[in-house]
Amino acid sequence: MALKKHEGKTVMYTAMGSEWRPFGHPRKRRPISSVVLDQGVSERILRDCKEFISNPTWYMDRGIPYRRGYLLHGPPGCGKSSYITALAGELEFGICVLNLSERGLTDDRLNHLLSMAPVQSIILLEDIDAAFVSREDTPVQKAAYEGLNRVTFSGLLNCLDGVASTEARIVFMTTNYLERLIRSSFNKTRRVDLKEYIGWCSPYQIEQMYLRFYKNGNARTEALEFAKRVMSFNKNISPAQIQGYFMFHKQATPKDVIENTKLLWEL
Numbered sequence: 547m548a549l550k551k552h553e554g555k556t557v558m559y560t561a562m563g564s565e566w567r568p569f570g571h572p573r574k575r576r577p578i579s580s581v582v583l584d585q586g587v588s589e590r591i592l593r594d595c596k597e598f599i600s601n602p603t604w605y606m607d608r609g610i611p612y613r614r615g616y617l618l619h620g621p622p623g624c625g626k627s628s629y630i631t632a633l634a635g636e637l638e639f640g641i642c643v644l645n646l647s648e649r650g651l652t653d654d655r656l657n658h659l660l661s662m663a664p665v666q667s668i669i670l671l672e673d674i675d676a677a678f679v680s681r682e683d684t685p686v687q688k689a690a691y692e693g694l695n696r697v698t699f700s701g702l703l704n705c706l707d708g709v710a711s712t713e714a715r716i717v718f719m720t721t722n723y724l725e726r727l728i729r730s731s732f733n734k735t736r737r738v739d740l741k742e743y744i745g746w747c748s749p750y751q752i753e754q755m756y757l758r759f760y761k762n763g764n765a766r767t768e769a770l771e772f773a774k775r776v777m778s779f780n781k782n783i784s785p786a787q788i789q790g791y792f793m794f795h796k797q798a799t800p801k802d803v804i805e806n807t808k809l810l811w812e813l
């Protein structure tokens with residue numbers, strides 16, 4: 547009955563104290579194709595998740611914990627969170643979201659939350675670099691964490707090891723600062739099975755985003771021209787910026803959309 551009610555929707559959970567609570571009403575699933583990643587990235591992640599979910603006996607037979615860890619890294623606004631939420635919908639999973647820079651999140655609380663996460667849900671740990679304040683960090687970086695009861699590096703590793711279940715346990719981790727993870731040797735600890743860069747737009751992504759927004763007869767040719775213009779500035783651009791630009795030009799002609807590209811960095 548409850549399942550029927552949530553059909554076609556994604557249940558999002560947030561941590562309240564030591565429990566997971568549904569956050570707002572279940573959301574209508576976002577189609578995974580509406581989050582435009584670079585060529586092949588989404589397909590690789592989706593294939594890996596599906597393969598994992600459909601092979602529990604491989605893990606059981608070998609006595610290996612039935613869990614899989616993913617790391618998505620890259621600048622803000624490039625679609626990490628949106629993609630993981632859309633992926634949860636595609637897999638018919640819920641999603642438990644926890645930001646590791648959250649005030650008051652300790653190793654114990656993290657451990658408890660991870661062990662209590664609802665079945666058939668992706669655990670999303672955002673900003674995991676928050677657990678990696680190192681001796682080399684600048685005073686400004688250190689000050690940001692001062693006084694916080696925070697998750698420690700060894701605490702995070704233990705918590706990730708503890709995440710095991712007879713149900714498929716999928717943990718996604720995100721960071722804007724891969725270099726901090728590398729400095730802390732997190733990448734050598736083997737808690738991540740698949741790592742992907744979700745970065746600034748490639749020409750392919752710009753074209754695809756244009757085609758999702760504008761559907762007129764000449765859209766293909768226009769998409770190519772638009773991507774060419776954007777790339778000619780030789781500046782990084784995020785999908786969030788492209789999306790904002792298209793929203794701003796909702797009623798504009800294709801000519802204006804193509805010609806105003808310098809506004810992309812000003813809106």
Ligand SMILES: Nc1ncnc2c1ncn2[C@@H]1O[C@H](COP(=O)(O)OP(=O)(O)OP(=O)(O)O)[C@@H](O)[C@H]1O
Nearest residue numbers: 580581582583621622623624625626627628785786
């Ligand atoms: N690749 C993308 N395709 C389509 N829309 C995108 C994409 N990336 C970002 N957006 C849009 O931009 C907004 C911000 O994206 P999102 O929060 O997923 O970025 P993020 O990479 O998780 O950022 P952060 O690192 O700050 O958490 C959302 O409204 C989302 O729809």
